[in-house]
Amino acid sequence: FIGVGGAAVSAGLVERAHRVGLPAFEGYGLTEMASVVTLNSPSGNRPGSAGKVLPHVRVQFAPDGELLLGGASLFSGYTGDVVSGIEGGMYATGDLAQLDADGYLHITGRKKNIFITAFGRNVSPEWVEREVSTDRVIGQVVVFGEAKPFNTAVIFPVPGAADADVDRVLAAVNPTLPDYARVSRWVRADAPFTPANGQLTATGKPLRNSIHAAYAERISALYADDTATGG
Numbered sequence: 001f002i003g004v005g006g007a008a009v010s011a012g013l014v015e016r017a018h019r020v021g022l023p024a025f026e027g028y029g030l031t032e033m034a035s036v037v038t039l040n041s042p043s044g045n046r047p048g049s050a051g052k053v054l055p056h057v058r059v060q061f062a063p064d065g066e067l068l069l070g071g072a073s074l075f076s077g078y079t080g081d082v083v084s085g086i087e088g089g090m091y092a093t094g095d096l097a098q099l100d101a102d103g104y105l106h107i108t109g110r111k112k113n114i115f116i117t118a119f120g121r122n123v124s125p126e127w128v129e130r131e132v133s134t135d136r137v138i139g140q141v142v143v144f145g146e147a148k149p150f151n152t153a154v155i156f157p158v159p160g161a162a163d164a165d166v167d168r169v170l171a172a173v174n175p176t177l178p179d180y181a182r183v184s185r186w187v188r189a190d191a192p193f194t195p196a197n198g199q200l201t202a203t204g205k206p207l208r209n210s211i212h213a214a215y216a217e218r219i220s221a222l223y224a225d226d227t228a229t230g231g
Contacts, residue, residue, distance in 0.1 A: 001023040001025050003025060004025065005026065005028060009026050009130070011047035011134075012134035012135075013134060014047045023042065025039065025042070025045060026039075026047070026051060027039035027040065027050060028050035028051065028107060030093060032074065032085075033057065033071070033091070037054055037073075038051040038052060039054065040052075040104075048106070049104035049106050050104070051104060052105070053099075053103065056073055057070075058070040058071045058090070061098070064111070065097065066096060067095045067107075068092055068093065070089045070090040070091065094111050095107055095110060096108045096109050096110070108124050108127050109124025109127050113125055115144070116146065117148060117149070117150075123181050125142070125208075128143045128181050129142065132153070132155075135169040135172070136158065137157055137161045137166060137168075138166070138169060140192060141155045142154050142206045142211050142212075144219060151183050152183065153183045153185075153187075154189050154212075154219070155188060157188065170186070185222040186222075187219060189211075189215070193211060199211050
């Protein structure tokens, strides 16, 4: 089968791959644990999760939901003076996660990317972005909402997609999200987010501060009429 990792994948994309005959199964891993630590498989698959914990891995959670990992494959530390993040034999991953009742791991976002809305709600932007990206109309999306009454997004649609197509996607996705996580308004990106323009890392992760700076004026304009709310 095909192992999928590197970033969270929406359940819809995995299910679409299966429908066209691609045996794609999402997993989760990191270099500090010698790669894979959880994995879906043909014998145990829950789309939208990162799979079940492999036998050699120990899992714990910090009070704030941060995923802690340990076990035989845990690294010894980084070279130089870099702090290892290991305490009590467990490595702090920086990822927010939870185990469901059946033992499947769900990664909800990066601890450092959480923002708090004007209503005091914590939002993991990766979670919202993953759901919005399920539709093939969406090429790239980054969600913002720190200290704001509702969330906005910078979206780069696929070539040929009209604004109305993006509006249709948001109208379909928003009802599946809690009110505080919904994307109320958006702006169209002028170009894709890439490493060359400083808006994407080499591993494909959005550089949020850079993207926000590039579109700050247009994002601010979305809040000029604040009749939309995020609850």
